[in-house]
Amino acid sequence: MPILETRALTIRFGGHVAVNAVSCAFEAGTLTAIVGPNGAGKTTFFNLVSGQLPASDGQVIFKGEDITALGPHLRTRRGLGRAFQLTNLFPNLTVLENVRLAVQARLHPRVDLFSMAARHRELLDAAHGYLDRVSLGHRARTRASVLSHGDQRKLEVALMLALEPDVFMFDEPTAGMSVDEVPVLLDLIEAIKQDTSKTILLVEHKMDVVRRLADRIVVLVNGTLVADGKPAEVVALPVVQEAYLGIRRKEAAHG
Amino acid sequence: MIIDTILSGDRPRSRLLGALLMAAFLALAFAPFLFPGTKALGVASRICIFIVLAASYDIVLGYTGIVSFAHAMFFGIGAYGVAIALSNLPVGWGAIFIGLGGALVVSAVLAVAIGFISLRLRALYFSMMTLALASFALIVATQLRDITGGEDGLTFSLPHLLAVSYRPFAAPVLGVRIDGRIVTYYLVFTAATALFLLMLRIVNSPFGRVLQAIRENEFRAQALGFSVVLHRTLAGTIGALMATCAGALLALVLRYNGPSASLSFEIMVDSILLMTVVGGMGTLYGPLLGAIVIVLAQYYLQPGMAALAEWTDGVPLLPHLFNPDRWLLWLGVLFVLIVYFFPTGLVGRMRGWTEPDE
Numbered sequence: 117m118p119i120l121e122t123r124a125l126t127i128r129f130g131g132h133v134a135v136n137a138v139s140c141a142f143e144a145g146t147l148t149a150i151v152g153p154n155g156a157g158k159t160t161f162f163n164l165v166s167g168q169l170p171a172s173d174g175q176v177i178f179k180g181e182d183i184t185a186l187g188p189h190l191r192t193r194r195g196l197g198r199a200f201q202l203t204n205l206f207p208n209l210t211v212l213e214n215v216r217l218a219v220q221a222r223l224h225p226r227v228d229l230f231s232m233a234a235r236h237r238e239l240l241d242a243a244h245g246y247l248d249r250v251s252l253g254h255r256a257r258t259r260a261s262v263l264s265h266g267d268q269r270k271l272e273v274a275l276m277l278a279l280e281p282d283v284f285m286f287d288e289p290t291a292g293m294s295v296d297e298v299p300v301l302l303d304l305i306e307a308i309k310q311d312t313s314k315t316i317l318l319v320e321h322k323m324d325v326v327r328r329l330a331d332r333i334v335v336l337v338n339g340t341l342v343a344d345g346k347p348a349e350v351v352a353l354p355v356v357q358e359a360y361l362g363i364r365r366k367e368a369a370h371g
Numbered sequence: 372m373i374i375d376t377i378l379s380g381d382r383p384r385s386r387l388l389g390a391l392l393m394a395a396f397l398a399l400a401f402a403p404f405l406f407p408g409t410k411a412l413g414v415a416s417r418i419c420i421f422i423v424l425a426a427s428y429d430i431v432l433g434y435t436g437i438v439s440f441a442h443a444m445f446f447g448i449g450a451y452g453v454a455i456a457l458s459n460l461p462v463g464w465g466a467i468f469i470g471l472g473g474a475l476v477v478s479a480v481l482a483v484a485i486g487f488i489s490l491r492l493r494a495l496y497f498s499m500m501t502l503a504l505a506s507f508a509l510i511v512a513t514q515l516r517d518i519t520g521g522e523d524g525l526t527f528s529l530p531h532l533l534a535v536s537y538r539p540f541a542a543p544v545l546g547v548r549i550d551g552r553i554v555t556y557y558l559v560f561t562a563a564t565a566l567f568l569l570m571l572r573i574v575n576s577p578f579g580r581v582l583q584a585i586r587e588n589e590f591r592a593q594a595l596g597f598s599v600v601l602h603r604t605l606a607g608t609i610g611a612l613m614a615t616c617a618g619a620l621l622a623l624v625l626r627y628n629g630p631s632a633s634l635s636f637e638i639m640v641d642s643i644l645l646m647t648v649v650g651g652m653g654t655l656y657g658p659l660l661g662a663i664v665i666v667l668a669q670y671y672l673q674p675g676m677a678a679l680a681e682w683t684d685g686v687p688l689l690p691h692l693f694n695p696d697r698w699l700l701w702l703g704v705l706f707v708l709i710v711y712f713f714p715t716g717l718v719g720r721m722r723g724w725t726e727p728d729e
Binding site for chain 2: 166168187188189190192193198200204205206207208209213216217218220221222224225227228229230231232233234235236275279
């Protein structure tokens with residue numbers, strides 16, 4: 117049984133269908149790359165799966181349960197982790213506190229009014245551990261808003277790691293990162309991949325990254341799933357050449 | 372370590388702020404002996420009460436980012452609860468607790484209802500709705516004359532221990548004759564200290580950290596698995612219950628309650644909102660300082676100006692500027708200057724001196 121499945125998942129904004137009847141199953145322990153030209157609906161598809169947007173039609177099935185009606189916080193608690201494309205942090209809190217909050221959400225989820233947050237050492241220690249994994253340990257006391265773009269992306273990923281989800285959803289994790297920062301993140305994703313109980317969904321533009329990591333590629337064009345299969349097969353499909361790589365070449369020519 | 376437990380680990384983080392807090396605590400703790408007289412005791416009581424009230428508003432405004440104008444309503448509910456109970460039931464501690472308990476229940480129900488309404492409205496419309504609700508509360512209080520005493524309000528007696536005529540000691544203590552007013556003051560001081568420290572604990576608890584996360588980025592807090600609805604509503608309810616307790620204390624001090632004493636827009640805007648903003652939102656120590664500064668200004672700016680006007684008599688223009696009738700103008704100028712030069716409030720400014728941004 118797949119750990120995550122979408123059935124005819126659809127969202128309309130007025131007359132515009134941003135995601136159109138996408139049915140796709142994700143097996144535990146696999147890494148699926150979701151590719152497609154800009155505006156293909158990749159991030160919107162992620163938002164439907166993690167609950168940031170309500171589906172107009174169709175279902176999201178997670179661990180055999182229909183979670184379509186659940187809000188995003190309840191999906192997170194069930195083990196669906198999400199890192200955002202546009203960095204989405206708590207800007208005026210410290211780097212450590214950002215991660216500590218994610219650890220608290222997992223290890224200390226009950227409403228606790230009367231204990232002192234600073235005395236929950238186990239939460240702080242765990243938070244330090246996740247910061248080290250994204251090599252941000254030395255910035256723990258810094259306010260998140262003053263981090264460089266690349267460091268903010270790493271912190272974004274650290275928040276998701278701290279949730280210890282079963283499904284990791286990375287939305288262009290390396291976008292805007294400098295060349296020497298990218299390997300840290302790719303190594304991290306590979307490390308998660310080693311754990312065969314973890315499932316990864318990855319939206320990514322860079323084809324070299326996709327080829328290196330993905331077990332499978334799903335192609336979205338104009339909100340519709342147009343191809344789904346092993347990386348080598350999918351890249352060779354005419355529809356992909358035309359719709360995805362063709363547009364990429366045109367973009368490159370304009371750029 | 373013990374200090375950290377009392378202050379919930381939330382140290383002043385500024386020498387000046389620490390010194391001011393210590394001075395304020397000692398001055399309030401010994402107020403009846405340091406500043407004898409009925410007026411000074413009234414001012415000290417008012418400071419204690421407004422510290423609780425402004426801090427409770429800070430939980431809502433500063434820690435959670437909800438702009439509500441209905442906070443004075445909860446203050447009024449607390450004051451009316453005690454006033455109505457003491458006016459209608461046999462005078463005693465039982466009546467006070469029944470009045471306070473009833474008021475807490477009413478406040479909690481209203482606060483939860485407001486919390487759910489806030490889900491359906493965007494921030495600006497929510498603020499407008501709270502404004503309408505505050506007006507409604509004021510109208511109810513003035514119109515239900517049989518229960519609330521209408522515009523005139525209610526005057527009532529207190530239990531023996533708190534009555535003005537009560538004399539626990541035959542001889543003066545440290546030169547001050549102890550009476551029921553001073554006993555009432557210490558009741559208020561102790562309750563205010565306990566409530567403030569409780570709020571300090573709540574904002575530094577795991578729950579308080581989630582509130583800050585929601586204020587910073589509601590969307591992300593939800594994505595981490597926190598229920599924004601639950602936390603917002605609970606924060607609003609805690610703020611409302613604390614304001615209700617402050618209102619009950621006010622009724623005990625005044626031995627009276629009416630619409631202008633606890634429910635008016637002047638209380639909401641001139642006191643609660645200004646104290647929180649001037650002192651520094653989201654710090655809890657800020658509203659504490661704000662309450663002290665503003666209550667002192669409300670009571671002593673006018674006589675201070677009268678003295679200045681007299682002193683500068685004969686100098687051109689100055690006596691007119693310091694005419695005591697213009698005290699509200701000066702109060703306004705003072706607030707505009709503070710808000711303009713210290714956008715993070717007094718506490719934000721003091722902490723800024725000691726912790727430069729990284």
